[in-house]
Amino acid sequence: MTMPINKPLPTIAILGGTGKEGPGLALRWATAGYQIIIGSRQAEKAQATAAELNARLGINTIQGMENSQAARTADLCVLTVLQEAHRDIIETLKSDLVGKILVDTTARVEFQSPKPPAPPSAARLAQTKLGPEVRVVAAFQNVPANVLKKNLGRTIDVDVLVCADDPEAAQEVINLSNAAGMPAYYAGGLDNAVVVEGLTSILISLNKHYGGHAAVRITGLGD
């Protein structure tokens, strides 16, 4: 599916959007012309982040709201909380998310030997808790936050693996990723997300050992 040319761009709420990952995604989508709402547990905190991002871009269209209101107002929601906050926020926002696509960016960063990542994926957990009225898509777990914030409007050296049970929702998120300058690929159903979520921990290992901000690219497709 490609989006029809005349369809307006969806309004995107970035829930838990005052952390590390949310502002970078917000900057990239705002640069691409999307309407952005930053969500936070406290409306004031969301508004402060929105004001910073507006100042950086010289615009005034990014809004800040409490998470529930942000979710209800948006067409599509992107969840950018830390793993430990994931379960609570999903439960809190369940009714606000009905009918939406929820993009779950939650990564596994806590595991160390002997605690490897086990199913279910955070995204599968979200889908189970939210039920069929929400279409969960797992994506953006492996994008270094500081890379997002640089060179806005340009493609970055990161590929995004998109996992979803609903192919149409997956395609919408692939489009969003492309709009943010990140080539994206459909990587199978939500259960596959346990691997993609766990990959973040591998990248953190690489950063510790070699320095830098490791990310993943896919090679060899279409050969």
Next chain:
Amino acid sequence: MTMPINKPLPTIAILGGTGKEGPGLALRWATAGYQIIIGSRQAEKAQATAAELNARLGINTIQGMENSQAARTADLCVLTVLQEAHRDIIETLKSDLVGKILVDTTARVEFQSPKPPAPPSAARLAQTKLGPEVRVVAAFQNVPANVLKKNLGRTIDVDVLVCADDPEAAQEVINLSNAAGMPAYYAGGLDNAVVVEGLTSILISLNKHYGGHAAVRITGLGD
């Protein structure tokens, strides 16, 4: 650790080496000057594969042996069997592997919703079964077999993630990977291998959806 310049190259046994992945690794290491033994459950089958590889390279140094003999004869063993054969061969070869490094290339390729990969990793399972007298290193799970066989002696567009509890064994396998034309990175302990093993399934999903032979590269290190 870097290998001392005058240390002879280790002899490498490729156990279960008559399948898809083993011959490609054998070709690359033989090209780099390593002594190679192909192992198989049947010595004749191993010898036939060895003969084919020798013919391809115009050499006669690659040998074929039954797996146990191959393991005992080599300095370092690389296990290239399918996941379903993994447990049995580990048990069968336990005493033959004492004192060696075992490179476990086993990938997770069977999982489909609702069967995501769960710990332990194949490599962790191998380490548990083999005990401390064998140093298990997980590597090469995600290298497309057909890519290995092309452009021998040249670097290929694939990065190898190496997981091991023993850093010295990890470094030896990183050296081997480099010698085979694949940049390699230390990606943490053996439990991390569950993610790397599962990545193979993601790559298979990508191949099905987009065509080609997907592989992974790491970007952003040393920034």
